[in-house]
Amino acid sequence: MKIIQLYEVLLNSFGEQNWWPVYSGEDKFLEVSIGAILTQNTNWNNVEKALKNLINAGFLNWDKLLKADTEQIKQLIKPAGFYNQKAIYIKNFVSAVYGVSKEKINRSFLLSIKGIGEETADSILLYGLDRLYFVVDAYTKRIFYRTGLINRPAIRYGSLQQYIQQNIPPDLKVYKEFHALIVELGKRACRKKPLCAGCPVNHLCLKRPV
Template sequence: MELNLYMTTKTGNEIRLIYNKLYKHYGPQGWWPLLGMDSSTETDVRMVYHPLNYDLPKTRNETYEIILGTILTQNTAWNSAEMALRNLKALNAIDPENLLGLDTEIFKQAIRSAGFLNQKSVYIKEVTKFYIALDGKIPKREKLLEVKGVGNETADSILLYAFKQPEFVVDTYTKRIFSHIGLIDYNYSYNKIKNLFETHLSHDMIIYNEYHALLVEHAKKYYSRKPYGVADPLF
């Protein structure tokens, strides 16, 4: 029979149960957030989450904005990355060609709030050239990983949120929550954890999108300060 046995394992049930619990508790997350598209109110450009709308990003520059965000938020609070994005928008640089045309010092100062500006300025230029060269095509994970500054999590975030591909994203929060629950060891490799989730869930972009966003939302509340998870009311 073709009804897969893995669907009945304890681990598989846990992974799906936890998703349902988080979704019921927090609801759809509307990731990846985008800057408001209303340029008439430049002083109040906020990030827009878009729950239950999985058609975004729609334009070349919206896709690019998400790619920029994945680099800017590496080991950095989202608020700091968001500030950098607003600065870039004010420079009309959430556009691959315009960004590459910026003066280097102006560019670095624009992304300063996101930290690691020397590294990230290089990473962003590298991934920008890669994006332009794609010419509208969807990148292979393997090729994304060849770009300097794009590691496992960033590659999966780009594929999932910018290109709507079913790639599960593993981050620090995922490891904290699931090691706290006891389903993984904290030091499992990235791909081992990624495979665990992808094995036990439908290969569904929407599920992967919400699951990762929900884990971040939950972890920000209960897994940001040691000892992690002790006050977690759900798990």
């Protein structure tokens, strides 16, 4: 199987995902950034509860978050889990980015913020700032290894990102949809304990263990 085939099969089976933004049209940068931090190793259902808490409290707002006490944020984001860490990460992010023009925000700047790793940074860049960075996550590695697109399960983030970016068109829509489709496949079929019956790429897969 080729990478672009995987994309096409997933798009045909699942349709467009249209992931982000969910709530705010005008400040998607903030919504995506907070959502990306909250979803670190966390089910999106739980993230939605936390996001709604923030929105209902009027806290999905740069000024409110900047001034907010960390304890207030902890209480609001509790459903997302790891809330002690994530509240600090959110404060770190808002403090670092507040008042900085979007043109000056790049990958290395985001990575310098404690709590923003490679996947979170690339999610913010791609979905929040429309920059051409492909988002690699645990599902991507698992699916690419099982299907045989890569030969070892533990590949470095940057290596897999480069490999994918060199094999798909440099198009924001494709980048956004492909990552979302990979997550959807991971949720529906390519779980830790795979549900291969009904998987849309079953016929193209090597079914490697783990």
